[in-house]
Amino acid sequence: MRRALRHPSFLIGASLSAVIVFIALVSLVWTPHDPGQMRILSRLKPPDASFWLGTDQFGRDIASMLMVGARNALLVGLVAVGIGFTFGSVLGMLAARFEGSLLDDVVMRALDFVFAFPAVLTAILILTLFGPGLVNAVLAIGLFNIPVFARQARGATLQVMTRDFIRAARLAGCGTASILVRHVVPNILGLMIVQASTQFALAILAEAGLSYLGIGTQPPNPSWGRMLNDAQTFLARAPLLAIFPGMAIALSVLAFNLLGDGLRDIIDPRLKER
Amino acid sequence: MSAILDVVDLHHRYPLPRDGIFAQRQYVQAVEGLSFALEEGKILGIVGESGSGKSTLARLLVALETPQRGEVRFRGERISGLREARLRPFRRQIQMIFQDPFGSLDPRMRIGASIAEPLGVAEPGLDVAGRRRRIVAMLERVGLGEGAMMRYPHQFSGGQRQRIAIARALITHPKLLVADEPVSALDVSVQAQILNLLLDLKLEFGLSLVFISHDLGIVRYLSDRVIVMQHGKVVEEGESEALFSRPAAAYTKTLIAAMPRL
Numbered sequence: 001m002r003r004a005l006r007h008p009s010f011l012i013g014a015s016l017s018a019v020i021v022f023i024a025l026v027s028l029v030w031t032p033h034d035p036g037q038m039r040i041l042s043r044l045k046p047p048d049a050s051f052w053l054g055t056d057q058f059g060r061d062i063a064s065m066l067m068v069g070a071r072n073a074l075l076v077g078l079v080a081v082g083i084g085f086t087f088g089s090v091l092g093m094l095a096a097r098f099e100g101s102l103l104d105d106v107v108m109r110a111l112d113f114v115f116a117f118p119a120v121l122t123a124i125l126i127l128t129l130f131g132p133g134l135v136n137a138v139l140a141i142g143l144f145n146i147p148v149f150a151r152q153a154r155g156a157t158l159q160v161m162t163r164d165f166i167r168a169a170r171l172a173g174c175g176t177a178s179i180l181v182r183h184v185v186p187n188i189l190g191l192m193i194v195q196a197s198t199q200f201a202l203a204i205l206a207e208a209g210l211s212y213l214g215i216g217t218q219p220p221n222p223s224w225g226r227m228l229n230d231a232q233t234f235l236a237r238a239p240l241l242a243i244f245p246g247m248a249i250a251l252s253v254l255a256f257n258l259l260g261d262g263l264r265d266i267i268d269p270r271l272k273e274r
Numbered sequence: 275m276s277a278i279l280d281v282v283d284l285h286h287r288y289p290l291p292r293d294g295i296f297a298q299r300q301y302v303q304a305v306e307g308l309s310f311a312l313e314e315g316k317i318l319g320i321v322g323e324s325g326s327g328k329s330t331l332a333r334l335l336v337a338l339e340t341p342q343r344g345e346v347r348f349r350g351e352r353i354s355g356l357r358e359a360r361l362r363p364f365r366r367q368i369q370m371i372f373q374d375p376f377g378s379l380d381p382r383m384r385i386g387a388s389i390a391e392p393l394g395v396a397e398p399g400l401d402v403a404g405r406r407r408r409i410v411a412m413l414e415r416v417g418l419g420e421g422a423m424m425r426y427p428h429q430f431s432g433g434q435r436q437r438i439a440i441a442r443a444l445i446t447h448p449k450l451l452v453a454d455e456p457v458s459a460l461d462v463s464v465q466a467q468i469l470n471l472l473l474d475l476k477l478e479f480g481l482s483l484v485f486i487s488h489d490l491g492i493v494r495y496l497s498d499r500v501i502v503m504q505h506g507k508v509v510e511e512g513e514s515e516a517l518f519s520r521p522a523a524a525y526t527k528t529l530i531a532a533m534p535r536l
Protein backbone atom coordinates (compact mmCIF):
# COMPACT_ATOMS: atom_id res chain seq x y z
CA MET A 1 0.00 0.00 0.00
CA ARG A 2 2.78 2.42 0.92
CA ARG A 3 4.61 1.43 -2.24
CA ALA A 4 1.47 2.25 -4.22
CA LEU A 5 1.43 5.78 -2.87
CA ARG A 6 5.01 6.37 -3.93
CA HIS A 7 4.54 5.05 -7.46
CA PRO A 8 4.15 7.98 -9.90
CA SER A 9 2.36 6.26 -12.78
CA PHE A 10 0.00 4.54 -10.37
CA LEU A 11 -0.71 7.83 -8.60
CA ILE A 12 -1.37 9.79 -11.78
CA GLY A 13 -3.29 6.95 -13.43
CA ALA A 14 -5.43 6.28 -10.37
CA SER A 15 -6.26 9.95 -9.77
CA LEU A 16 -7.09 10.61 -13.43
CA SER A 17 -9.25 7.47 -13.59
CA ALA A 18 -10.97 8.48 -10.37
CA VAL A 19 -11.78 11.91 -11.81
CA ILE A 20 -13.21 10.37 -14.98
CA VAL A 21 -15.30 7.90 -13.00
CA PHE A 22 -16.47 10.73 -10.74
CA ILE A 23 -17.52 12.87 -13.73
CA ALA A 24 -19.36 9.92 -15.26
CA LEU A 25 -21.18 9.28 -11.98
CA VAL A 26 -22.10 12.95 -11.56
CA SER A 27 -23.57 12.94 -15.08
CA LEU A 28 -26.11 10.41 -13.87
CA VAL A 29 -27.71 12.99 -11.58
CA TRP A 30 -26.55 16.33 -12.88
CA THR A 31 -25.14 18.02 -15.98
CA PRO A 32 -24.83 21.77 -16.54
CA HIS A 33 -27.46 21.54 -19.30
CA ASP A 34 -29.56 18.88 -20.95
CA PRO A 35 -26.95 17.31 -23.24
CA GLY A 36 -29.50 16.60 -25.97
CA GLN A 37 -31.20 19.99 -26.08
CA MET A 38 -30.58 21.95 -29.30
CA ARG A 39 -30.52 25.75 -29.32
CA ILE A 40 -30.76 27.32 -32.78
CA LEU A 41 -29.74 30.71 -31.42
CA SER A 42 -26.60 29.59 -29.62
CA ARG A 43 -24.84 27.44 -32.22
CA LEU A 44 -21.07 27.07 -32.22
CA LYS A 45 -20.63 29.40 -29.28
CA PRO A 46 -17.20 29.71 -27.67
CA PRO A 47 -16.87 28.83 -23.99
CA ASP A 48 -18.57 31.24 -21.58
CA ALA A 49 -20.04 31.29 -18.09
CA SER A 50 -23.13 29.30 -19.05
CA PHE A 51 -21.66 26.94 -21.67
CA TRP A 52 -18.25 26.20 -20.06
CA LEU A 53 -16.83 24.51 -23.12
CA GLY A 54 -19.06 26.16 -25.71
CA THR A 55 -21.75 24.63 -27.92
CA ASP A 56 -21.77 22.54 -31.08
CA GLN A 57 -23.37 23.14 -34.45
CA PHE A 58 -26.84 22.39 -33.00
CA GLY A 59 -26.27 24.56 -29.95
CA ARG A 60 -25.85 21.62 -27.62
CA ASP A 61 -23.71 22.08 -24.51
CA ILE A 62 -20.31 20.47 -25.07
CA ALA A 63 -19.49 20.09 -21.36
CA SER A 64 -22.70 18.17 -20.72
CA MET A 65 -22.14 15.97 -23.77
CA LEU A 66 -18.60 15.19 -22.67
CA MET A 67 -19.85 14.22 -19.21
CA VAL A 68 -22.45 11.84 -20.59
CA GLY A 69 -19.84 10.68 -23.11
CA ALA A 70 -17.60 9.70 -20.18
CA ARG A 71 -20.40 7.57 -18.81
CA ASN A 72 -20.82 5.96 -22.22
CA ALA A 73 -17.08 5.26 -22.57
CA LEU A 74 -16.82 3.73 -19.11
CA LEU A 75 -19.90 1.61 -19.66
CA VAL A 76 -18.47 0.28 -22.93
CA GLY A 77 -15.14 -0.43 -21.25
CA LEU A 78 -16.78 -2.12 -18.31
CA VAL A 79 -19.02 -4.42 -20.34
CA ALA A 80 -16.49 -5.21 -23.07
CA VAL A 81 -13.68 -5.91 -20.60
CA GLY A 82 -16.15 -7.74 -18.38
CA ILE A 83 -17.00 -10.09 -21.26
CA GLY A 84 -13.33 -10.65 -22.11
CA PHE A 85 -12.31 -11.02 -18.48
CA THR A 86 -15.04 -13.50 -17.54
CA PHE A 87 -14.96 -15.78 -20.55
CA GLY A 88 -11.22 -15.40 -21.09
CA SER A 89 -10.27 -16.15 -17.48
CA VAL A 90 -12.49 -19.21 -17.25
CA LEU A 91 -11.31 -20.61 -20.59
CA GLY A 92 -7.68 -19.88 -19.79
CA MET A 93 -7.84 -21.48 -16.36
CA LEU A 94 -9.58 -24.58 -17.67
CA ALA A 95 -7.12 -24.88 -20.56
CA ALA A 96 -4.25 -24.65 -18.07
CA ARG A 97 -5.78 -27.15 -15.64
CA PHE A 98 -6.22 -29.64 -18.45
CA GLU A 99 -2.98 -28.67 -20.16
CA GLY A 100 -2.24 -30.70 -23.25
CA SER A 101 -5.74 -32.19 -23.37
CA LEU A 102 -8.15 -31.87 -26.27
CA LEU A 103 -9.93 -29.07 -24.41
CA ASP A 104 -6.68 -27.11 -24.11
CA ASP A 105 -5.95 -27.62 -27.80
CA VAL A 106 -9.41 -26.61 -28.95
CA VAL A 107 -9.51 -23.52 -26.73
CA MET A 108 -6.06 -22.34 -27.70
CA ARG A 109 -6.61 -22.91 -31.42
CA ALA A 110 -9.94 -21.08 -31.27
CA LEU A 111 -8.23 -18.18 -29.59
CA ASP A 112 -5.43 -18.16 -32.17
CA PHE A 113 -8.16 -17.97 -34.76
CA VAL A 114 -9.69 -14.87 -33.17
CA PHE A 115 -6.24 -13.39 -32.66
CA ALA A 116 -5.36 -13.87 -36.31
CA PHE A 117 -7.95 -11.34 -37.44
CA PRO A 118 -7.06 -7.66 -37.30
CA ALA A 119 -9.32 -6.51 -34.46
CA VAL A 120 -10.54 -3.18 -35.81
CA LEU A 121 -11.20 -4.41 -39.36
CA THR A 122 -13.09 -7.42 -38.07
CA ALA A 123 -15.09 -5.27 -35.68
CA ILE A 124 -16.07 -3.11 -38.65
CA LEU A 125 -17.02 -6.24 -40.56
CA ILE A 126 -19.12 -7.52 -37.67
CA LEU A 127 -20.89 -4.19 -37.29
CA THR A 128 -21.54 -4.00 -41.02
CA LEU A 129 -23.01 -7.52 -41.01
CA PHE A 130 -25.05 -7.29 -37.81
CA GLY A 131 -25.84 -3.60 -37.98
CA PRO A 132 -24.23 -0.66 -36.30
CA GLY A 133 -24.98 0.21 -32.70
CA LEU A 134 -23.64 0.36 -29.19
CA VAL A 135 -24.59 -3.18 -28.20
CA ASN A 136 -22.97 -4.81 -31.22
CA ALA A 137 -19.89 -2.62 -30.84
CA VAL A 138 -19.51 -3.66 -27.20
CA LEU A 139 -19.96 -7.32 -28.12
CA ALA A 140 -17.35 -7.07 -30.88
CA ILE A 141 -14.83 -5.37 -28.59
CA GLY A 142 -15.59 -7.93 -25.87
CA LEU A 143 -15.03 -10.79 -28.30
CA PHE A 144 -11.54 -9.56 -29.10
CA ASN A 145 -10.79 -9.25 -25.41
CA ILE A 146 -11.45 -12.93 -24.72
CA PRO A 147 -8.20 -14.33 -26.16
CA VAL A 148 -6.13 -11.66 -24.43
CA PHE A 149 -7.45 -12.61 -21.03
CA ALA A 150 -7.45 -16.33 -21.82
CA ARG A 151 -3.74 -16.33 -22.65
CA GLN A 152 -2.87 -14.37 -19.57
CA ALA A 153 -5.02 -16.61 -17.36
CA ARG A 154 -3.61 -19.78 -18.88
CA GLY A 155 0.00 -18.71 -18.41
CA ALA A 156 -0.53 -17.49 -14.86
CA THR A 157 -2.50 -20.62 -13.93
CA LEU A 158 0.17 -22.94 -15.32
CA GLN A 159 2.70 -21.15 -13.18
CA VAL A 160 0.60 -21.31 -10.01
CA MET A 161 -0.25 -24.98 -10.60
CA THR A 162 3.40 -26.01 -10.28
CA ARG A 163 3.61 -24.71 -6.72
CA ASP A 164 3.54 -26.96 -3.69
CA PHE A 165 0.44 -25.38 -2.16
CA ILE A 166 -1.55 -26.76 -5.08
CA ARG A 167 -0.20 -30.24 -4.30
CA ALA A 168 -1.04 -29.64 -0.65
CA ALA A 169 -4.61 -28.74 -1.68
CA ARG A 170 -4.89 -31.96 -3.66
CA LEU A 171 -3.67 -33.88 -0.63
CA ALA A 172 -6.34 -32.13 1.41
CA GLY A 173 -8.85 -33.76 -0.94
CA CYS A 174 -9.89 -30.64 -2.87
CA GLY A 175 -11.29 -31.24 -6.34
CA THR A 176 -10.41 -29.32 -9.48
CA ALA A 177 -13.16 -26.73 -9.04
CA SER A 178 -12.25 -25.84 -5.51
CA ILE A 179 -8.54 -25.70 -6.30
CA LEU A 180 -9.24 -23.28 -9.14
CA VAL A 181 -11.62 -21.15 -7.10
CA ARG A 182 -9.84 -21.16 -3.75
CA HIS A 183 -6.18 -21.22 -4.77
CA VAL A 184 -5.68 -20.30 -8.40
CA VAL A 185 -8.09 -17.36 -8.68
CA PRO A 186 -6.77 -15.43 -5.66
CA ASN A 187 -3.22 -15.93 -6.87
CA ILE A 188 -3.74 -14.80 -10.47
CA LEU A 189 -6.31 -12.09 -9.80
CA GLY A 190 -3.71 -9.34 -9.39
CA LEU A 191 -2.22 -10.00 -12.82
CA MET A 192 -5.66 -10.24 -14.39
CA ILE A 193 -6.67 -6.88 -12.94
CA VAL A 194 -3.55 -5.27 -14.36
CA GLN A 195 -4.47 -6.67 -17.75
CA ALA A 196 -8.05 -5.49 -17.33
CA SER A 197 -6.88 -1.94 -16.76
CA THR A 198 -4.86 -1.93 -19.99
CA GLN A 199 -7.69 -3.56 -21.95
CA PHE A 200 -10.08 -1.00 -20.51
CA ALA A 201 -8.03 1.77 -22.11
CA LEU A 202 -8.01 -0.09 -25.42
CA ALA A 203 -11.76 -0.68 -25.26
CA ILE A 204 -12.43 3.04 -24.77
CA LEU A 205 -10.22 3.77 -27.76
CA ALA A 206 -11.95 1.10 -29.86
CA GLU A 207 -15.41 2.42 -29.04
CA ALA A 208 -14.31 5.97 -29.89
CA GLY A 209 -12.92 4.68 -33.19
CA LEU A 210 -16.05 2.75 -34.13
CA SER A 211 -18.31 5.66 -33.14
CA TYR A 212 -16.13 8.03 -35.12
CA LEU A 213 -16.77 5.80 -38.12
CA GLY A 214 -20.47 6.03 -37.35
CA ILE A 215 -20.97 2.35 -36.60
CA GLY A 216 -20.60 2.50 -32.81
CA THR A 217 -22.78 4.50 -30.43
CA GLN A 218 -25.79 5.90 -32.29
CA PRO A 219 -27.55 9.25 -31.75
CA PRO A 220 -28.97 10.54 -29.52
CA ASN A 221 -26.50 8.85 -27.10
CA PRO A 222 -23.41 11.05 -26.85
CA SER A 223 -20.07 9.45 -27.60
CA TRP A 224 -16.65 11.08 -27.70
CA GLY A 225 -15.87 9.38 -30.99
CA ARG A 226 -18.99 10.71 -32.68
CA MET A 227 -18.42 14.19 -31.26
CA LEU A 228 -15.04 14.06 -32.92
CA ASN A 229 -16.61 13.14 -36.22
CA ASP A 230 -19.26 15.88 -35.95
CA ALA A 231 -16.54 18.39 -35.20
CA GLN A 232 -14.69 17.60 -38.40
CA THR A 233 -17.01 19.67 -40.60
CA PHE A 234 -16.43 22.76 -38.50
CA LEU A 235 -12.76 22.27 -37.83
CA ALA A 236 -11.76 25.65 -39.29
CA ARG A 237 -14.53 27.64 -37.55
CA ALA A 238 -14.52 25.89 -34.20
CA PRO A 239 -11.39 23.79 -33.58
CA LEU A 240 -12.24 23.49 -29.88
CA LEU A 241 -15.12 21.22 -30.88
CA ALA A 242 -12.59 18.58 -31.91
CA ILE A 243 -10.03 19.33 -29.24
CA PHE A 244 -12.28 18.67 -26.26
CA PRO A 245 -13.50 15.15 -27.15
CA GLY A 246 -10.02 14.35 -28.47
CA MET A 247 -8.54 15.27 -25.14
CA ALA A 248 -11.19 13.32 -23.27
CA ILE A 249 -10.31 10.18 -25.25
CA ALA A 250 -6.56 10.69 -24.93
CA LEU A 251 -6.72 11.41 -21.19
CA SER A 252 -8.89 8.37 -20.45
CA VAL A 253 -6.68 6.04 -22.45
CA LEU A 254 -3.64 7.49 -20.71
CA ALA A 255 -5.29 7.24 -17.30
CA PHE A 256 -6.15 3.55 -17.53
CA ASN A 257 -2.84 2.67 -19.16
CA LEU A 258 -0.89 4.39 -16.40
CA LEU A 259 -3.08 2.73 -13.82
CA GLY A 260 -2.33 -0.66 -15.40
CA ASP A 261 1.42 0.02 -15.58
CA GLY A 262 1.48 1.21 -12.01
CA LEU A 263 -0.47 -1.79 -10.78
CA ARG A 264 1.84 -4.12 -12.69
CA ASP A 265 4.93 -2.66 -11.03
CA ILE A 266 3.30 -2.79 -7.62
CA ILE A 267 2.01 -6.34 -7.97
CA ASP A 268 5.02 -7.85 -9.77
CA PRO A 269 7.60 -7.83 -6.94
CA ARG A 270 5.08 -9.51 -4.72
CA LEU A 271 4.55 -12.24 -7.31
CA LYS A 272 8.28 -12.84 -7.59
CA GLU A 273 8.64 -13.11 -3.82
CA ARG A 274 8.21 -16.80 -2.98
CA MET B 275 4.28 -57.95 11.20
CA SER B 276 2.03 -55.85 9.00
CA ALA B 277 3.04 -53.25 6.48
CA ILE B 278 1.20 -49.93 6.23
CA LEU B 279 2.92 -49.19 2.93
CA ASP B 280 4.03 -51.53 0.17
CA VAL B 281 5.92 -50.34 -2.85
CA VAL B 282 6.26 -52.76 -5.73
CA ASP B 283 8.57 -52.22 -8.69
CA LEU B 284 7.86 -48.51 -8.90
CA HIS B 285 8.93 -46.66 -12.05
CA HIS B 286 8.43 -43.02 -12.93
CA ARG B 287 9.80 -40.78 -15.64
CA TYR B 288 9.32 -37.22 -16.79
CA PRO B 289 9.14 -36.16 -20.44
CA LEU B 290 11.81 -33.70 -21.52
CA PRO B 291 10.86 -30.79 -23.76
CA ARG B 292 11.02 -31.96 -27.37
CA ASP B 293 13.79 -30.66 -29.61
CA GLY B 294 11.42 -30.36 -32.54
CA ILE B 295 7.99 -31.69 -33.43
CA PHE B 296 9.52 -34.67 -35.28
CA ALA B 297 12.16 -35.42 -32.66
CA GLN B 298 11.76 -38.56 -30.58
CA ARG B 299 10.49 -37.78 -27.08
CA GLN B 300 13.20 -38.07 -24.43
CA TYR B 301 12.62 -38.87 -20.79
CA VAL B 302 14.33 -38.53 -17.41
CA GLN B 303 13.96 -41.76 -15.50
CA ALA B 304 13.48 -40.36 -11.99
CA VAL B 305 12.47 -43.58 -10.21
CA GLU B 306 13.44 -46.98 -11.56
CA GLY B 307 12.27 -50.21 -10.00
CA LEU B 308 11.84 -49.35 -6.34
CA SER B 309 10.39 -51.98 -4.01
CA PHE B 310 10.17 -51.76 -0.23
CA ALA B 311 7.74 -51.85 2.67
CA LEU B 312 7.13 -49.73 5.74
CA GLU B 313 6.01 -51.44 8.95
CA GLU B 314 3.18 -49.93 10.94
CA GLY B 315 4.50 -47.36 13.44
CA LYS B 316 8.06 -47.31 12.10
CA ILE B 317 10.22 -44.63 10.55
CA LEU B 318 11.76 -45.34 7.16
CA GLY B 319 14.59 -43.02 6.24
CA ILE B 320 15.40 -42.35 2.60
CA VAL B 321 18.74 -40.79 1.73
CA GLY B 322 20.32 -39.85 -1.54
CA GLU B 323 21.94 -36.93 -3.24
CA SER B 324 19.99 -34.14 -4.86
CA GLY B 325 18.41 -35.43 -8.08
CA SER B 326 18.34 -39.07 -7.00
CA GLY B 327 14.53 -39.15 -7.21
CA LYS B 328 13.55 -38.70 -3.56
CA SER B 329 10.90 -36.05 -4.14
CA THR B 330 9.47 -37.99 -7.05
CA LEU B 331 9.20 -41.03 -4.80
CA ALA B 332 7.49 -38.92 -2.12
CA ARG B 333 4.88 -37.71 -4.61
CA LEU B 334 4.30 -41.25 -5.84
CA LEU B 335 3.82 -42.51 -2.28
CA VAL B 336 1.08 -39.97 -1.55
CA ALA B 337 -0.51 -40.49 -4.99
CA LEU B 338 0.19 -37.01 -6.29
CA GLU B 339 1.67 -38.65 -9.36
CA THR B 340 0.71 -41.78 -11.19
CA PRO B 341 3.61 -44.17 -11.63
CA GLN B 342 4.62 -45.18 -15.10
CA ARG B 343 4.78 -48.76 -13.82
CA GLY B 344 4.49 -50.62 -10.51
CA GLU B 345 2.22 -49.79 -7.62
CA VAL B 346 1.88 -48.28 -4.17
CA ARG B 347 -0.33 -50.07 -1.62
CA PHE B 348 -1.67 -48.55 1.57
CA ARG B 349 -2.65 -51.26 4.09
CA GLY B 350 -2.87 -53.71 1.23
CA GLU B 351 -5.03 -51.57 -1.06
CA ARG B 352 -3.63 -50.16 -4.27
CA ILE B 353 -3.75 -46.35 -4.26
CA SER B 354 -1.56 -45.61 -7.27
CA GLY B 355 -3.41 -44.80 -10.46
CA LEU B 356 -6.79 -44.32 -8.77
CA ARG B 357 -9.08 -41.55 -9.94
CA GLU B 358 -9.28 -38.57 -7.60
CA ALA B 359 -12.77 -39.52 -6.38
CA ARG B 360 -11.69 -43.07 -5.48
CA LEU B 361 -8.61 -41.67 -3.81
CA ARG B 362 -10.47 -39.31 -1.50
CA PRO B 363 -10.99 -41.77 1.38
CA PHE B 364 -7.22 -42.34 1.42
CA ARG B 365 -6.29 -38.68 1.28
CA ARG B 366 -7.04 -37.99 4.93
CA GLN B 367 -4.96 -40.98 5.99
CA ILE B 368 -1.87 -40.21 3.94
CA GLN B 369 -0.27 -36.81 4.25
CA MET B 370 2.93 -35.10 3.23
CA ILE B 371 5.19 -32.30 4.41
CA PHE B 372 7.07 -30.42 1.74
CA GLN B 373 10.64 -29.23 1.75
CA ASP B 374 9.93 -25.58 1.06
CA PRO B 375 7.70 -24.08 3.76
CA PHE B 376 7.46 -20.92 1.64
CA GLY B 377 5.82 -22.75 -1.24
CA SER B 378 3.54 -25.19 0.51
CA LEU B 379 1.19 -22.62 2.04
CA ASP B 380 -1.04 -20.52 -0.20
CA PRO B 381 0.24 -16.93 0.22
CA ARG B 382 -3.29 -15.59 -0.20
CA MET B 383 -4.96 -17.79 2.37
CA ARG B 384 -5.14 -17.19 6.10
CA ILE B 385 -3.58 -19.86 8.28
CA GLY B 386 -6.94 -20.72 9.84
CA ALA B 387 -8.51 -21.33 6.44
CA SER B 388 -5.47 -23.29 5.30
CA ILE B 389 -5.68 -25.73 8.20
CA ALA B 390 -9.46 -25.88 7.90
CA GLU B 391 -9.22 -27.04 4.29
CA PRO B 392 -8.37 -30.73 4.79
CA LEU B 393 -10.66 -30.86 7.81
CA GLY B 394 -13.60 -29.53 5.78
CA VAL B 395 -13.17 -32.30 3.22
CA ALA B 396 -12.56 -35.09 5.74
CA GLU B 397 -15.27 -34.13 8.21
CA PRO B 398 -17.89 -32.05 6.38
CA GLY B 399 -20.36 -32.53 9.24
CA LEU B 400 -18.25 -30.62 11.73
CA ASP B 401 -19.84 -27.28 12.75
CA VAL B 402 -17.96 -23.97 12.76
CA ALA B 403 -17.29 -24.00 16.50
CA GLY B 404 -16.10 -27.60 16.46
CA ARG B 405 -13.85 -26.96 13.52
CA ARG B 406 -12.37 -23.92 15.23
CA ARG B 407 -11.72 -25.89 18.42
CA ARG B 408 -9.85 -28.55 16.47
CA ILE B 409 -7.74 -25.99 14.61
CA VAL B 410 -6.84 -24.06 17.75
CA ALA B 411 -5.89 -27.27 19.58
CA MET B 412 -3.72 -28.35 16.65
CA LEU B 413 -2.03 -24.95 16.40
CA GLU B 414 -1.28 -25.03 20.12
CA ARG B 415 0.07 -28.55 19.79
CA VAL B 416 2.65 -27.41 17.22
CA GLY B 417 3.66 -24.47 19.38
CA LEU B 418 1.60 -21.67 17.84
CA GLY B 419 -1.33 -19.80 19.32
CA GLU B 420 -4.89 -19.09 18.31
CA GLY B 421 -3.65 -15.69 17.09
CA ALA B 422 -2.02 -17.40 14.09
CA MET B 423 -5.41 -18.23 12.56
CA MET B 424 -6.13 -14.82 11.10
CA ARG B 425 -2.63 -14.23 9.79
CA TYR B 426 -1.03 -14.91 6.40
CA PRO B 427 2.02 -17.14 5.70
CA HIS B 428 4.38 -14.23 4.99
CA GLN B 429 3.97 -13.11 8.60
CA PHE B 430 5.77 -16.23 9.84
CA SER B 431 9.34 -17.49 9.82
CA GLY B 432 10.38 -20.64 7.95
CA GLY B 433 10.30 -22.74 11.13
CA GLN B 434 6.86 -21.42 12.08
CA ARG B 435 5.56 -22.12 8.59
CA GLN B 436 6.80 -25.67 8.81
CA ARG B 437 4.90 -25.98 12.11
CA ILE B 438 1.80 -24.71 10.31
CA ALA B 439 2.37 -27.23 7.50
CA ILE B 440 2.62 -29.99 10.10
CA ALA B 441 -0.58 -28.82 11.78
CA ARG B 442 -2.34 -28.87 8.43
CA ALA B 443 -1.02 -32.33 7.57
CA LEU B 444 -2.04 -33.84 10.91
CA ILE B 445 -5.42 -32.16 11.43
CA THR B 446 -7.23 -35.13 9.85
CA HIS B 447 -5.30 -37.67 11.98
CA PRO B 448 -3.51 -39.43 9.13
CA LYS B 449 -1.80 -42.78 9.64
CA LEU B 450 1.05 -42.28 7.19
CA LEU B 451 3.18 -39.17 6.92
CA VAL B 452 5.72 -38.60 4.16
CA ALA B 453 8.17 -35.85 5.09
CA ASP B 454 10.23 -34.66 2.11
CA GLU B 455 13.32 -32.95 3.54
CA PRO B 456 11.17 -31.14 6.10
CA VAL B 457 14.05 -29.30 7.77
CA SER B 458 16.51 -28.81 4.88
CA ALA B 459 15.31 -25.28 4.22
CA LEU B 460 15.52 -24.27 7.89
CA ASP B 461 18.24 -22.77 10.06
CA VAL B 462 20.23 -25.41 11.90
CA SER B 463 19.08 -23.97 15.22
CA VAL B 464 15.44 -24.59 14.25
CA GLN B 465 15.97 -28.02 12.67
CA ALA B 466 16.19 -29.90 15.98
CA GLN B 467 13.00 -28.30 17.30
CA ILE B 468 11.02 -29.32 14.24
CA LEU B 469 12.49 -32.85 14.24
CA ASN B 470 11.63 -33.33 17.92
CA LEU B 471 8.13 -32.00 17.28
CA LEU B 472 7.75 -34.56 14.48
CA LEU B 473 8.97 -37.37 16.72
CA ASP B 474 6.59 -36.38 19.54
CA LEU B 475 3.66 -36.15 17.15
CA LYS B 476 4.54 -39.49 15.60
CA LEU B 477 4.08 -41.18 19.00
CA GLU B 478 1.01 -39.17 19.87
CA PHE B 479 -0.80 -39.77 16.58
CA GLY B 480 0.49 -43.32 16.06
CA LEU B 481 2.06 -42.31 12.76
CA SER B 482 4.19 -44.32 10.40
CA LEU B 483 6.76 -42.06 8.82
CA VAL B 484 8.71 -41.91 5.60
CA PHE B 485 11.49 -39.45 6.28
CA ILE B 486 13.41 -38.16 3.29
CA SER B 487 16.68 -36.31 3.67
CA HIS B 488 20.09 -35.81 2.19
CA ASP B 489 21.43 -35.37 5.73
CA LEU B 490 22.69 -38.78 6.84
CA GLY B 491 23.13 -37.65 10.43
CA ILE B 492 19.44 -36.81 10.79
CA VAL B 493 18.33 -40.01 9.07
CA ARG B 494 20.54 -42.13 11.29
CA TYR B 495 19.18 -40.39 14.39
CA LEU B 496 15.53 -40.83 13.40
CA SER B 497 15.07 -43.95 11.35
CA ASP B 498 14.38 -47.58 12.12
CA ARG B 499 15.19 -48.65 8.58
CA VAL B 500 17.06 -46.79 5.86
CA ILE B 501 17.06 -46.90 2.08
CA VAL B 502 19.94 -45.40 0.13
CA MET B 503 18.92 -44.15 -3.31
CA GLN B 504 21.00 -43.25 -6.33
CA HIS B 505 19.75 -42.45 -9.86
CA GLY B 506 16.23 -43.57 -8.93
CA LYS B 507 17.30 -47.00 -7.68
CA VAL B 508 17.84 -48.59 -4.27
CA VAL B 509 21.54 -48.96 -3.67
CA GLU B 510 21.27 -50.41 -0.20
CA GLU B 511 18.61 -51.07 2.38
CA GLY B 512 18.83 -52.13 6.00
CA GLU B 513 18.26 -51.50 9.68
CA SER B 514 19.56 -48.04 10.47
CA GLU B 515 22.30 -48.96 12.94
CA ALA B 516 23.60 -51.87 10.90
CA LEU B 517 23.61 -49.86 7.68
CA PHE B 518 25.50 -46.95 9.14
CA SER B 519 28.04 -49.03 11.09
CA ARG B 520 28.62 -51.67 8.41
CA PRO B 521 27.69 -50.22 5.02
CA ALA B 522 27.91 -52.78 2.22
CA ALA B 523 27.62 -50.74 -0.95
CA ALA B 524 30.51 -48.59 -2.13
CA TYR B 525 28.12 -45.68 -2.74
CA THR B 526 26.88 -45.80 0.87
CA LYS B 527 30.46 -45.81 2.09
CA THR B 528 31.27 -42.66 0.08
CA LEU B 529 28.18 -40.94 1.44
CA ILE B 530 29.11 -41.84 4.99
CA ALA B 531 32.72 -40.79 4.45
CA ALA B 532 31.49 -37.42 3.22
CA MET B 533 29.45 -36.87 6.41
CA PRO B 534 30.68 -34.02 8.55
CA ARG B 535 32.00 -35.50 11.80
CA LEU B 536 31.12 -34.00 15.17
Ligand SMILES: Nc1ncnc2c1ncn2[C@@H]1O[C@H](COP(=O)(O)OP(=O)(O)O)[C@@H](O)[C@H]1O
Pocket residue numbers: 288289302303304322323324325326327328329330331
Ligand atom coordinates in the same frame (compact mmCIF):
# COMPACT_ATOMS: atom_id res chain seq x y z
N1 LIG C 1 8.38 -32.10 -12.72
C1 LIG C 1 9.50 -32.57 -13.29
N2 LIG C 1 9.66 -32.53 -14.64
C2 LIG C 1 10.78 -32.99 -15.21
N3 LIG C 1 11.79 -33.55 -14.56
C3 LIG C 1 11.70 -33.64 -13.22
C4 LIG C 1 10.56 -33.14 -12.51
N4 LIG C 1 10.75 -33.36 -11.19
C5 LIG C 1 11.96 -33.95 -11.08
N5 LIG C 1 12.53 -34.12 -12.29
C6 LIG C 1 13.82 -34.78 -12.55
O1 LIG C 1 13.77 -36.04 -11.95
C7 LIG C 1 14.99 -36.35 -11.28
C8 LIG C 1 14.72 -36.62 -9.81
O2 LIG C 1 14.28 -35.42 -9.18
P1 LIG C 1 13.75 -35.38 -7.70
O3 LIG C 1 12.73 -36.43 -7.53
O4 LIG C 1 13.33 -33.98 -7.41
O5 LIG C 1 15.06 -35.74 -6.86
P2 LIG C 1 15.50 -35.32 -5.39
O6 LIG C 1 14.28 -34.97 -4.61
O7 LIG C 1 16.21 -36.51 -4.86
O8 LIG C 1 16.42 -34.15 -5.53
C9 LIG C 1 15.89 -35.15 -11.51
O9 LIG C 1 16.74 -35.45 -12.59
C10 LIG C 1 14.95 -34.05 -11.87
O10 LIG C 1 15.56 -33.13 -12.74
Ligand SMILES: [Mg+2]
Pocket residue numbers: 328329330373455
Ligand atom coordinates in the same frame (compact mmCIF):
# COMPACT_ATOMS: atom_id res chain seq x y z
MG1 LIG D 1 13.81 -33.22 -3.48
